[in-house]
Amino acid sequence: MSNLFPTYARWEVEPERAEGSYLYGKDGKKYLDFTSGIGVCNLGHRPAAVEEAVQAQLKKFWHVSNLFPVGIQETAAEKLAKAAGLDLVFFANSGAEANEAAIKLARKATGRKKIITFFQSFHGRTYATMSATGQDKIKTGYGPMLETFTYVPFNDLKGLEAEMSNEVAAVMLEVIQGEGGLHPADSDFLKGVENLCKKHGALFVIDEVQTGNGRTGKPFAFQHYGLNPDIVSTAKGLGSGFPIGAIIGKESLKEFFGPGSHGTTFGGNPLAVSAAIATMDIIFNEEFLANVNQKADFLKSCLKENLQSLSIVNEIRGLGLMIGIEINQSAAPILADLRAAGFIALSAGEQVIRLLPPLTVTEDELQQAVEIIANILKEKVKTA
Numbered sequence: 001m002s003n004l005f006p007t008y009a010r011w012e013v014e015p016e017r018a019e020g021s022y023l024y025g026k027d028g029k030k031y032l033d034f035t036s037g038i039g040v041c042n043l044g045h046r047p048a049a050v051e052e053a054v055q056a057q058l059k060k061f062w063h064v065s066n067l068f069p070v071g072i073q074e075t076a077a078e079k080l081a082k083a084a085g086l087d088l089v090f091f092a093n094s095g096a097e098a099n100e101a102a103i104k105l106a107r108k109a110t111g112r113k114k115i116i117t118f119f120q121s122f123h124g125r126t127y128a129t130m131s132a133t134g135q136d137k138i139k140t141g142y143g144p145m146l147e148t149f150t151y152v153p154f155n156d157l158k159g160l161e162a163e164m165s166n167e168v169a170a171v172m173l174e175v176i177q178g179e180g181g182l183h184p185a186d187s188d189f190l191k192g193v194e195n196l197c198k199k200h201g202a203l204f205v206i207d208e209v210q211t212g213n214g215r216t217g218k219p220f221a222f223q224h225y226g227l228n229p230d231i232v233s234t235a236k237g238l239g240s241g242f243p244i245g246a247i248i249g250k251e252s253l254k255e256f257f258g259p260g261s262h263g264t265t266f267g268g269n270p271l272a273v274s275a276a277i278a279t280m281d282i283i284f285n286e287e288f289l290a291n292v293n294q295k296a297d298f299l300k301s302c303l304k305e306n307l308q309s310l311s312i313v314n315e316i317r318g319l320g321l322m323i324g325i326e327i328n329q330s331a332a333p334i335l336a337d338l339r340a341a342g343f344i345a346l347s348a349g350e351q352v353i354r355l356l357p358p359l360t361v362t363e364d365e366l367q368q369a370v371e372i373i374a375n376i377l378k379e380k381v382k383t384a
């Protein structure tokens with residue numbers, strides 16, 4: 001019997017080691033990994049620069065607490081704020097914790113309670129972030145949720161307008177709904193949300209836990225649309241696998257997160273922060289991101305050329321290296337077939353194959369991936 005609570009329906013592949021774009025299973029097989037640990041290992045597995053930075057910090061100190069000034073937190077905050085075009089950072093340990101901080105700050109700063117989020121959104125598993133999440137299946141058995149969260153259809157500006165008032169503390173959204181089915185927001189919708197927030201004095205909060213840190217070809221996905229959010233949350237790719245989350249906010253919010261108003265023992269842990277600095281130094285770089293965009297274009301054109309015409313494929317969508325292939329049936333059995341063929345991908349919602357390759361993936365690896373996916377989908381069409 002396992003002594004782990006069975007909260008995860010685990011796959012059959014048990015990793016032995018991992019390097020770059022590949023996982024090596026205990027079964028002796030090599031797998032091309034397009035999950036990146038669910039959007040975390042954006043530089044591939046065990047990037048050397050991050051390993052070196054963490055090794056160096058391991059020899060200095062591992063943990064001292066946030067009672068001390070920690071210089072590398074200042075360095076990391078400066079890099080993160082600069083990349084997001086914002087001012088102030090609070091470090092947490094995960095995406096949910098970052099969103100939790102965003103929700104607390106939004107309520108405190110506005111003195112209002114109501115937070116609007118969107119159907120199919122995913123913001124985390126704590127009580128506040130589960131309450132913010134617009135999916136019933138995440139909440140089953142855990143009620144009652146926190147009060148004053150309201151959900152409206154994604155990409156429906158009129159629906160949002162109907163819920164807006166001077167009682168709204170914040171509107172929170174993902175630029176691409178990741179877990180909920182890989183649904184990108186429309187550009188007009190995003191600008192409309194920002195304008196409605198401004199009009200009603202609500203904060204515009206963008207959850208970049210999955211879309212941030214270069215995943216879409218910009219440091220943060222909101223930057224594709226020229227948006228001006230008040231708070232951005234992020235996590236996942238920020239530490240290349242070391243647990244770290246953060247909110248990045250405007251200077252005007254400073255007074256609401258004063259000493260003693262929020263905190264965490266491990267947030268901003270020196271090992272995680274040293275990993276984040278090394279990660280940001282690579283990703284928040286024009287040349288690196290130009291290369292990500294080039295590879296994203298290459299992947300999209302390969303997918304379109306090889307998959308678009310298959311009857312099983314409904315749509316290929318996404319931004320940068322965050323791509324969804326929506327099919328006309330459950331994705332889970334196809335993902336199992338892909339694993340058997342040496343390729344690991346994720347689902348998003350029920351019917352979407354989600355590709356989150358490392359941003360360091362090569363064109364060769366992208367081509368290999370498309371070939372494997374095309375073969376498995378063609379096989380499915382044949383046997384249908």
Ligand SMILES: Cc1ncc(COP(=O)(O)O)c(C=O)c1O
Nearest residue numbers: 094095096122123124178209210
């Ligand atoms: C958009 C988004 N927000 C929040 C979270 C929660 O992050 P974590 O699992 O680190 O708590 C996730 C995780 O998938 C996410 O995709």
